[in-house]
Amino acid sequence: MGIFKRAVFSSVHYKKRFLLMLSILLIASVFLQVSYQIRAAASGAVVQIRKGIGASVIVHVEGKRLSGWDKTEFFPYNAALEISGLPEVKRSSYISLVNVLSEDIKGEEFDEEYHELHYPNTGDFTLIGISDMQSFWNFKNGKDHLIQGRLLSPDETGTAAVVSERVINTNVRKLDDMFTVSSYFDNDQSAKLKIVGVHSGNELNMMPEFDCNVNYIYTPLEVAVRFSGVNGITEAEYQLIDPAELDSFLIKAKAIADKDGLALEFINDNLDFLLASTALNSLIKTCDAIYITVIAMSAIILSLLVIYMMNDRLFEIGVLLSLGESRFKISIQMILEILIPAILAINFGSLISSIIISTVDKAVAAGMHIDQPLTSANVGMLFLLANGCGILLVVIASIIPTIAIRKYTPKRIMQTFK
Amino acid sequence: MNKVLELKNVDYYYPTKASRIDILKDASFSFELGKLYTIIGPSGSGKTTTLSLLGALDTPKQGNILYKERDIQEIGMARYRKDHLGFVFQAYNLLNYLSAIQNVLVAISISGKAGGEEKASELLKRTGLDESLFKRKPSYLSGGEQQRVAIARAISTGADIIIADEPTGNLDRVTALGIVALFDKLAHKDGACVIVATHSDYFHGVSDYNVTLDNKMLKII
Secondary structure: OOHHHHHHHHHHHOHHHHHHHHHHHHHHHHHHHHHHHHHHHHHHHHHHHHHHHOEEEEEEEOOOOOOOOOHHHOEEHHHHHHHHOOOOEEEEEEEEEEEEEOOOOOOOEEEOOOOEEEOOOOOEEEEEEEOOHHHOHHHHOOOOOEEEEOOOOOOOOOOEEEEEHHHHHHOOOOOOOEEEEEEOOOOOOEEEEEEEEEEOOOOOOOOOHHHOHHHEEEEEHHHHHHHOOOOEEOEEEEEEOOHHHHHHHHHHHHHHHHHOOOOEEEEEEOHHHHHHHHHHHHHHHHHHHHHHHHHHHHHHHHHHHHHHHHHHHHHHHHHHHHOOOOHHHHHHHHHHHHHHHHHHHHHHHHHHHHHHHHHHHHHHHHHOOOOOOOOOOOHHHHHHHHHHHHHHHHHHHHHHHHHHHHHOOHHHHHHHHO | OOEEEEEEEEEEEEEOOOOEEEEEEEEEEEEEOOOEEEEEOOOOOOHHHHHHHHOOOOOOOEEEEEEOOEEHHHHOHHHHHHHHEEEEOOOOOOOOOOOHHHHHHHHHHHHOOOOOHHHHHHHHHHOOOOHHHOOOOHHHOOHHHHHHHHHHHHHOOOOOEEEEEOOOOOOOHHHHHHHHHHHHHHHHOOOOEEEEEEOOOOOOOOOOEEEEEEOOEEEEO
16 A cells, blocks of 8 residues: 555545545646647747738938938948848848939929929939839839839839829820930939839929929939949838847848948838737737736645645544654655646646637637638647646645644644544 | 563653643653553543653653664654554544555555555454455444454554553443453464553453553552
């Protein structure tokens, strides 16, 4: 009749006590396992959102307004390319704004007094060299759109140009016509551009004439880079693979800028990710709080239950001590009597929690518009967690009886019950 | 002389607020194997305290208790109880979630001695318990039957000292005499040292020595 058998017989005999402990441990087990699964689902969702939404960083020269008028607005294209080679970068796009002059075509000038545009101006235009025209803010936010022809393809080279409808009409031009522009910064720089597309332009732009959308000429990036006189660009945007790597990217990018002696400003744009993930991060924190609360409350309730049990078991402990049983083995028996229901609770709890979590899993995935389940059913991890927490609870609940047993003297117990 | 247990200059008292109540004062006495001792006296005279000291359930304030010339505190109180002692309580003190035979098995297991269900059965039969009662839990046994189980448990470890505190206290005369006969056999046939504390006269005919507490010391009367 070893300790384990005694523990089993005692548990079977004192059914109410056993069922009470089993209930407490089962509730704790279900809460813990469901919380873990929800947390895992939320964490999985955050990772998927992170990679789906991504984050971007816009880089330009510090303190400079993008006018296209000032050479100091530009920073080296090579530096921008070096930054785009960083492992965190998924995609990069560049813009270079330079002011140009044309004698072939004239644009509109903005009359401040009458708040309207007049044709012709002095031939000032803003050349927007761009690597990704469709991502340019004017087109992204609908301020500008294509009317005829085509937009520039991403990373297009050559001398294609997209001019405004107003310029086409007032200059009586059409698609495939050529016109010449020359750089403000470098008199030797000129280019013959071919009209491949017509954009709407937006007359509501109240900036000076070279900043009116109607006076925007979109060209491949290399044209504007050449016209900058310093092989520079005005702005770069880097899409990151994982927003979590934002800090890592910034450190490396700033190191490249510092190495080249560039004073660049880095502007993070991860608002979409933050908005999307905030709710899920709160859920994760809530689950963590539930963990701690459930473990703490279960430990307290179990400890109180065990203390209560100890009073009932005093007589039995006294008998065992009088038979010569060691205090250590009696403590082990008490611990086993908690461990037996704990193991049952963990296994039953796994069954119950898996039913609950499959429902939650589907709801979270549906809410995130994700087809596959978010929880990867990491059974091994869940098993370890559940058993680990169960053992932790048993150990905590056993501390008081173990300490108490050390102080018992069999004589005092026998006297109490005599 | 077959001395097995000895009190040597033992003092024991209960402290009170004002002073203390002396139970034993410089008490010395020895017990032999193969003898049955009855410690007699009225309630509160110190019988249970004496048995507690002999049974290593408590420790003397002064002096020593020797088992075969060795201090039991040196041997280890739990070890002494486990290896050399069998204690029979007035209230039987059986574990109520175990059957009769399982209660005996617990003692065998704790002692670490060899023996399983067969040995436990044999011991219960020796005490006169009917085989049909072996698998019953204590709450389904009469007082006498429970006391037989308690005796079987006490002797299951092969202990050479059996201590019993009022073993017939809760029993009717017939049952009590049956229990007395068992103790008689244990001492005079099996060679154990049997020490019984009692205020009844059932043991008069079988006891080798009647001992009393006189002036805080143990004396044969």
